[in-house]
Amino acid sequence: MATASDTPKIAETGVPGPAAGRRPPAVPGERGKVTRYLWPALTLVFLIGLWEVLSRTGVFNEIIVPPASDVFVALVNLAGEDYFWEATWVTVKETLVGFVLGVVGAWILGTLIGMVRFFRLTLYPLVIAFQITPRIALAPLFLTWFGFGITSKIVLAATICFFPVLIAVVVSLDTVDKDGRSLMRSFGASRWVEYRMLALPASLPVVFAGIKTAVTLALIGAIVAEFVGASEGMGVLIKTFNFQLQVAEGFAVIIALAIVGLVLYGITELIENKLVFWRGH
Amino acid sequence: MANSTGVEAEQDAVSAARTGSSPAIEIKDLGKIYQTRHGAVEAVRSATFSVDRGEFVSLVGPSGCGKSTILHIVAGLLEFEGGEVRMAGKPANAGRRDVGIMLQRPVLFPWRTVTQNVLLPTRVFKIDRRGEQREAVRRRAAELIKLVGLEGFEEKYPWELSGGMQQRASLARLLVFEPEILLMDEPFAALDEFTRERLNSELARLHEQLGRTVLYVTHNIQEAVFLSDRVVVMKPRPGEVLEIVDIPLERPRRIEMVAETETAALVARIRRKLGFEQEEATHGDG
Numbered sequence: 001m002a003t004a005s006d007t008p009k010i011a012e013t014g015v016p017g018p019a020a021g022r023r024p025p026a027v028p029g030e031r032g033k034v035t036r037y038l039w040p041a042l043t044l045v046f047l048i049g050l051w052e053v054l055s056r057t058g059v060f061n062e063i064i065v066p067p068a069s070d071v072f073v074a075l076v077n078l079a080g081e082d083y084f085w086e087a088t089w090v091t092v093k094e095t096l097v098g099f100v101l102g103v104v105g106a107w108i109l110g111t112l113i114g115m116v117r118f119f120r121l122t123l124y125p126l127v128i129a130f131q132i133t134p135r136i137a138l139a140p141l142f143l144t145w146f147g148f149g150i151t152s153k154i155v156l157a158a159t160i161c162f163f164p165v166l167i168a169v170v171v172s173l174d175t176v177d178k179d180g181r182s183l184m185r186s187f188g189a190s191r192w193v194e195y196r197m198l199a200l201p202a203s204l205p206v207v208f209a210g211i212k213t214a215v216t217l218a219l220i221g222a223i224v225a226e227f228v229g230a231s232e233g234m235g236v237l238i239k240t241f242n243f244q245l246q247v248a249e250g251f252a253v254i255i256a257l258a259i260v261g262l263v264l265y266g267i268t269e270l271i272e273n274k275l276v277f278w279r280g281h
Numbered sequence: 282m283a284n285s286t287g288v289e290a291e292q293d294a295v296s297a298a299r300t301g302s303s304p305a306i307e308i309k310d311l312g313k314i315y316q317t318r319h320g321a322v323e324a325v326r327s328a329t330f331s332v333d334r335g336e337f338v339s340l341v342g343p344s345g346c347g348k349s350t351i352l353h354i355v356a357g358l359l360e361f362e363g364g365e366v367r368m369a370g371k372p373a374n375a376g377r378r379d380v381g382i383m384l385q386r387p388v389l390f391p392w393r394t395v396t397q398n399v400l401l402p403t404r405v406f407k408i409d410r411r412g413e414q415r416e417a418v419r420r421r422a423a424e425l426i427k428l429v430g431l432e433g434f435e436e437k438y439p440w441e442l443s444g445g446m447q448q449r450a451s452l453a454r455l456l457v458f459e460p461e462i463l464l465m466d467e468p469f470a471a472l473d474e475f476t477r478e479r480l481n482s483e484l485a486r487l488h489e490q491l492g493r494t495v496l497y498v499t500h501n502i503q504e505a506v507f508l509s510d511r512v513v514v515m516k517p518r519p520g521e522v523l524e525i526v527d528i529p530l531e532r533p534r535r536i537e538m539v540a541e542t543e544t545a546a547l548v549a550r551i552r553r554k555l556g557f558e559q560e561e562a563t564h565g566d567g
Contacts, residue, residue, distance in 0.1 A: 179388045182358050187405040188376015197405070201392045278391035281440030 066248040075252035084237070084256075091222050091234040092260060094150055098157025099218035099264075103211055106162045110169025115195065124170070131163045135221075139228040148229055157221035161214030168210025172203035205279045208272045215268045219261050234260075303370035305462050305494035306332040306355060312363035313350050313520075323519035324350045327364065330513050330525055334461075337488055337495045339505035339512045341551065347520020348498045352466050355496060356382045368462060378406060381460035385467040387447035389439035389454075396422055396435045399453045406458055418457070425453040428487075445476035452484075462494045470499065478536065481508060485534040502555075506530075506547045507539055514554050524554050 048068045054060050055067035066074075078084040112119040113127070139156050146152035176199045184194045226235025234253055241250035272279070313325040325347035332338045340348035353359040354366055357375035366373040368380060381402070389398045399422045403409040409418045426435055429449040431442075439447055448468060455463060469477040485508055488495055499505050505512045512526045528547060530538060538544050 177388065179384050179386050180390070182353075182384065183382070183388050184405065185358055185375050186356050186380075186382045187402050189405045193405055197401070198390065201390070278438060278440065281391045281438075 063245065064247060066251065070248040071251040071255065074246075074248040075255060078249065078252050078256070084253075087232060087234050087237045087253075088256065088260065090150065090232045091219075091226070091257075092264075094153040094222040094225070094233065095157055095215075095218045095260075095264065098154040098221060099161055099215055101154065102158035102161040102218065103165050103214055105158065106165035106210075106214075107169055107207070110166040111173070111195075113166075114170045114173030115191070115199075127163075127166060131167070135160045135163075136224050139225050142225065143229045148231060153222045153225040153230065153233070156225040157218040160221035161218040164213040164217065165207065165210040168207050169203065172206035173199055175206070176202045204276045208268075208276055208279075212265065212268050212272070215264050216261055219257070219264065223257070303367065304331040305334045305336070305369055306338075306496055307367040307370075308351070308355070308364070309366075310364035311351065311354065311361060311366060313347065313354060313359070313361045325354075325361075326519040326521050328515075328520070328522050329364075330522060332462075332494055332496055334494055335492045336511065337497065337509045339497045339499055339509040340515060341499055341502055341505040341512055342515030342520075342523075342555065343500060343517055345517035345520070346515040347517070348500075348515055349466055350520065352382070352464050352496060352498050356380065356464050358382075377460075378458060379461040380464065381455045381458065381462070382464040383451055383455045383466065383468045385470050387439065387444075387451040389447055389450055391439055394436050394438055395426065395431060395442070395450050398439065398450055399426060399457050401454060402458045408458065421459075422453070422457055425456050426450075428456075429453045429483075445472050445480065448472060448480065452487075456491075460493070462496070465495060465497045467499055468497075469504075470501070477504075482534070482536045484508065489533050502548050502551050503539060503544075506544055506551070507534060507536075512547075512551060514551050516555065524551075526551055526554075 051060075051065075052068040055062055055065055109119075109123070109127075113124050114120075135156070138159060139152075142152040142155050142159075146155055180198050180202065181194065184198050189197070222233070223235040223238075226233040227239060230236050234257055237253045238250050238257075241247070241253065308331065309329050311325055311328040312323075315322045315324050328347070328351060330338070340351060342348050350359065354361045355368065355373055357373045357377070357380075368374075368377070389395075390401070393401065400409065400418065403418045403422075409415050423435070426432060429452050431446060431449055431453065434442060434446065434450075439450065442450065448471075451468070469480050472480065481504055488508075495508075497505070497508060502512075506528055507530075509528050512528060514523045514526060515521065516523050526547065530544060530547075
């Protein structure tokens with residue numbers, strides 16, 4: 001935001017160009033970008049190199065901690081296998097469906113709690129209490145209830161990503177600008193109109209912070225549920241490779257998992273940047 | 282101001298009904314008590330004054346004198362305990378098309394462009410629905426944006442504007458649905474001195490041009506004198522009206538008038554009334 005002190009200047013010159021007063025970042029910004037990516041990349045290369053050396057020289061037992069290059073080879077080999085892509089697809093499906101169900105459900109319930117006093121009094125305390133119990137402990141129960149298939153994984157993923165979104169929705173609705181509310185009320189806006197035109201858009205930046213947490217949690221939920229009991233998915237692959245002492249392959253799946261997580265997070269952030277373009281202002 | 286009795290109030294109402302021109306804003310014996318954790322706080326005690334149609338009246342006084350509370354009550358945004366508030370003969374109520382409020386902060390929605398922000402009230406009032414209406418409202422918004430000096434910024438977002446420009450957009454939004462009565466709660470208090478002076482002289486011009494009724498809240502005595510036809514002087518704890526001062530300065534008001542003897546005398550009088558004589562050297566206009 002421009003400072004108030006440059007108002008007269010702008011007013012006098014009439015119509016400044018679109019970029020007036022928003023120039024500075026050009027050069028430092030470019031350098032900032034390089035720095036932002038270069039340093040973490042160099043650090044990563046260094047750590048992988050260290051890992052390789054320590055494994056190859058026998059400081060690490062090669063069977064338990066295979067060298068980085070072996071993991072890389074395993075990853076390339078896996079990429080050529082159909083069963084790997086099938087497992088990846090299963091896990092991604094569980095994560096996404098669970099994520100969407102969890103977010104939509106939490107958004108609806110959070111809105112009810114945030115907007116309707118009755119729901120705040122009755123449901124909110126229970127929600128907080130339930131939030132404190134570790135949801136991962138529910139995985140065996142869900143397995144019993146929903147079976148070995150994809151459903152129990154979806155339910156766990158949805159349950160885990162439910163709370164951060166719900167809390168974000170309630171908090172964001174609680175902190176909607178008071179003056180904005182006064183203004184809408186002065187126009188005689190109904191609660192629904194006030195919600196649609198003020199509270200909903202105003203809540204988006206905070207809600208998206210919750211959603212970004214939720215997307216990573218959904219992946220955790222899917223994998224944990226697969227660990228507890230499943231016949232397919234990346235979690236199953238990791239367990240199987242570990243049992244067979246194919247540690248390099250196990251590592252490779254974990255790296256693939258990290259990539260899946262990054263892509264899902266990236267997509268969420270992309271949607272956020274499109275939808276909440278005013279964030280930070 | 283003496284408290285008027287019920288009979289007097291009734292007679293006033295009858296005479297107003299007979300002449301068919303009730304004042305734009307009529308406040309009688311208004312009382313407001315806030316319930317806080319530390320007990321009840323009397324924010325306003327038996328305030329009585331009225332604002333005629335087309336008149337510019339300022340409420341002036343230090344923080345806690347209840348001036349802002351009165352404005353919010355008049356806007357229908359706050360309940361009150363005692364007395365009577367009538368706007369153009371009808372009880373104060375939110376959602377009236379003939380009343381608009383402007384706050385100290387611009388309160389522009391960051392997801393809406395300047396034009397969309399200016400059009401906000403017309404969307405809530407649903408006067409942008411039918412084709413020709415929509416066209417008229419849009420034309421009006423464009424004219425107002427020009428009037429407040431934001432031409433060329435129509436499609437900018439609020440965060441791309443300076444504080445002064447944001448408050449100009451807020452002013453255009455206030456005027457877009459053509460309210461008869463404008464309620465302004467320290468609209469320029471958060472701006473720097475130069476911008477505020479500039480916007481005040483533009484507001485004076487706008488008021489003289491459009492002839493709307495204005496109730497203006499400020500803690501700046503000079504600003505109140507420069508803008509107003511009458512100044513309601515208030516004191517805090519409890520908020521009470523001390524005096525209503527006529528401002529017989531000629532219109533149109535020009536910014537140079539601030540330095541003239543007549544203006545200075547009025548400012549000094551209000552200042553004395555508020556008991557600022559001793560503090561003057563250290564405090565400025567409080």
